[in-house]
Amino acid sequence: MLRRLGLTALSLVVACLVWLPALRLLHGRADDAPTPAGPVSSRARAMAARAARLWRDPALREVEVARMRAGNAEWDFMGRTFLALALANVALREPARQAECLAVIDAILDETLRLEAERGQLHFLLPYARHDRFRNRPQRSLFVDGEVLLMAAARRLVEEKPDLRPVVAERARHVVSLLEDGPVLCGESYPDECWTFCNAAALAGLRLGDAADGTDHRALCARWVARARERLCEPASGLLVSSFHHDGRVKDGPEGSTIWFAIHALWLVDEPFAREQWARARADLGRDALGFGWAREWGAGWTGPMDIDSGPIVPVLEASASSSGLALLAAATAGDEAWLRALLRSLDLGGAPVTTDGPDGPELHHAAGNQVGDAVVLYALVQGPLWARANERLR
């Protein structure tokens, strides 16, 4: 009996040793890792085709937007930002597709600005934004202003559009005002609630605006980084916290779903600081095994409350879907090809990829995800040229 059990156990162990390391060969694609400036990968091309069709097909978009807004109105807005930034990079990588990409970016911007004008910035925020007043005088959200600035400035860096010059100038003024108005040089995304994600996005937007218009917000950016080091880094890990009150009191510690994007955005603002945050986050939150990668939402020293942004967390592994998706962006920015490929293998394994034939070729989306998640992945796969163009002009 014992002998039989032992042989069965041995069979299972050997089978695991053979199969589990081989799993990585069935996931991921050969051309997955993005080059700094080359053509887009097959995966990115298929994802871009699907995302662009969503914007050209009002019925399809309405279903997808309604699905996201049912969970979180922010995702509707962020999905626009990530897609616009992704398509800006696609246009820079493949000039032959520039007109097509810019048409979608312009459609995104036009509709976003129209909705904001008609329904106010609160349209893109969660309902609790209506329960209190902003501490800033103009009653504005840095989340909305910062990302509109990012999109508009990005579009102008691909190809100038005179209509967007006043948009960039106005949003830059709002961003500066919101930052300067804050006791810790940070702006609110919600009443008395600041997010590092949104502040980093706003700073990146200012720098893109500087590249487009020849303005110079380096001094403000340097002051922000200095203040962040002093007031917004968690002592144990050295990582930027994710949310805090307007006066700087911390609400939530470092979170993967915040820090990875902040790293990407701050790469344009203060690369040494961003690299430092990357090294810390990679060590604290990044994981991989057998060729598959994932990211934790919280590090060893901190566990925060589950919120809608954290997404589902796989127990034992503590793998967060949101953190892992955004980690792709940071890994691509930092040039960590090995971990980027490992994260993409995990996406193939757990994201339920769906490939269909579209009017412009194969289309790819992830059934277990949503439009904003796919937009983040697409952006991670194509990022690089936009930041590079901005840096060229900022020198």
Next chain:
Amino acid sequence: MSEASPPPPARVLEARLLAGLAAAIVLCFLLLSLAGGKEASAALSAPAPASTALLGLMWVAAHLGLVIVAPVLALASALRLLLERLVRPRA
């Protein structure tokens, strides 16, 4: 009067059990896919009725079982037979 057939050797039973478990996982996955489980997995990233969310979660689990667990069980089943043959004392 005919004699009752002898039971299959233990090695066959255990190998069959492992192979049977692998087959059950594959069957589960196929049934859940036919029931729309892949589409229902969208419930992991957006609000959905509880039944849809459950279907989606079960499909994801079955998919991971199909890709990770079923091949291990199938391979272990074959190895079990091979090992028994290698270590069986000769008559």
